[in-house]
Amino acid sequence: MDPNQQSTPRGDYQSVPVDRPRNYLESAAPADSAPPPPESLPSDMPLPQPVEPSPVQFAAPEVITPTDAAAVPPEPLLEAPDPEPLLAAHTSAPVSAPIESVEAQTPARPFQIASPESKKSAFWKTQKFWLIATSTAFVVLLLLGSLSWYKATHHKADTKIPVTAVASVDTSSNVKHVGGSANEKAANDQRQEEILSLRSYLEAYYTSKLYYPTTAEMTNPAWTIANIEGLTAATMQDPDGTKAALAATPTKGQYAYQAGIDKNMGACDNVSQNCNYYILTAILSDNTPYVKTALR
Numbered sequence: 464m465d466p467n468q469q470s471t472p473r474g475d476y477q478s479v480p481v482d483r484p485r486n487y488l489e490s491a492a493p494a495d496s497a498p499p500p501p502e503s504l505p506s507d508m509p510l511p512q513p514v515e516p517s518p519v520q521f522a523a524p525e526v527i528t529p530t531d532a533a534a535v536p537p538e539p540l541l542e543a544p545d546p547e548p549l550l551a552a553h554t555s556a557p558v559s560a561p562i563e564s565v566e567a568q569t570p571a572r573p574f575q576i577a578s579p580e581s582k583k584s585a586f587w588k589t590q591k592f593w594l595i596a597t598s599t600a601f602v603v604l605l606l607l608g609s610l611s612w613y614k615a616t617h618h619k620a621d622t623k624i625p626v627t628a629v630a631s632v633d634t635s636s637n638v639k640h641v642g643g644s645a646n647e648k649a650a651n652d653q654r655q656e657e658i659l660s661l662r663s664y665l666e667a668y669y670t671s672k673l674y675y676p677t678t679a680e681m682t683n684p685a686w687t688i689a690n691i692e693g694l695t696a697a698t699m700q701d702p703d704g705t706k707a708a709l710a711a712t713p714t715k716g717q718y719a720y721q722a723g724i725d726k727n728m729g730a731c732d733n734v735s736q737n738c739n740y741y742i743l744t745a746i747l748s749d750n751t752p753y754v755k756t757a758l759r
Contacts, residue, residue: 615735639753647748650702654745655753657698658718661743662755664694674737675757681720684708701745713744713752 586592638655642648668691669675680686684707687694696707704716713719722738724731731738745753 639747641747641749641751643748651747651753653702654718654747658743658745658753658755660698661694661718661720662758664691664698665741665743666758667692669757669759674733674739675722675741677731677733677738678711678720678722681722682709682711713746715746715750719744 638652638659640648641651665675676687676690680690684696684699687699687709688696699709699718700707701716701718706717708717709720710717711719711721720741720743721728722731722741723729724736724738725740728740728742729736739759740757743755747753
């Protein structure tokens with residue numbers, strides 16, 4: 464479309480182009496060149512006269528009257544096809560084997576809800592496993608510690624020292640006057656007093672060491688004199704005896720010393736088991752034992 468032409472808006476009316484007048488300079492010179500200066504124009508050149516634009520002419524819209532609308536024939540309506548030929552063709556077709564329903568062809572399946580897949584980690588990586596393992600290790604260590612402590616403090620006696628059966632054990636400080644003659648009575652009194660002296664020395668030793676000497680230690684005269692303060696060889700010798708030493712079993716003419724864990728006289732060594740009990744015995748002239756035990 465020419466840029467110098469103008470058109471009216473589209474609508475029910477026909478657009479008519481309108482010529483816009485051009486002046487002399489626009490028609491003589493190109494659009495991209497500058498016009499010559501006024502002094503270069505010839506003086507006898509007539510000036511252009513303005514041109515009156517032509518009036519705009521509009522086309523009248525077409526109006527359809529009711530009479531003309533009635534004259535237009537209506538479009539024919541589509542008719543439905545006749546169903547008879549279709550039914551005849553359907554009934555004449557060969558009958559095939561009955562088609563089973565989808566439900567009959569597909570075996571019934573129980574309704575199941577798909578559970579979301581969960582990635583399970585190894586059991587030894589769970590907190591429950593380490594809790595159980597820690598508790599088990601703690602219990603095992605506790606039992607082992609308790610067993611070790613029990614063995615260290617409740618050592619079962621390997622052997623038992625034979626003890627002469629007596630009617631009763633006297634822990635008092637009484638002296639029995641026994642004997643047919645004066646010499647026998649004096650010897651028996653001496654025996655009983657020396658047994659009581661030995662008991663006093665042993666109780667003082669226990670107060671210092673918190674255990675009594677073993678049987679092997681007390682039957683060794685050198686160890687006894689060196690470790691039992693105040694004890695002499697004369698105190699350990701029977702009036703009718705020839706040895707200034709204690710025996711491990713009661714014998715006439717020699718005093719006896721026996722040490723044990725407790726009254727059951729289990730074996731003790733003051734290393735794995737302390738000696739917490741003892742029995743001192745002297746055989747009197749009438750062959751009756753004079754017995755004194757630990758006071759603890």
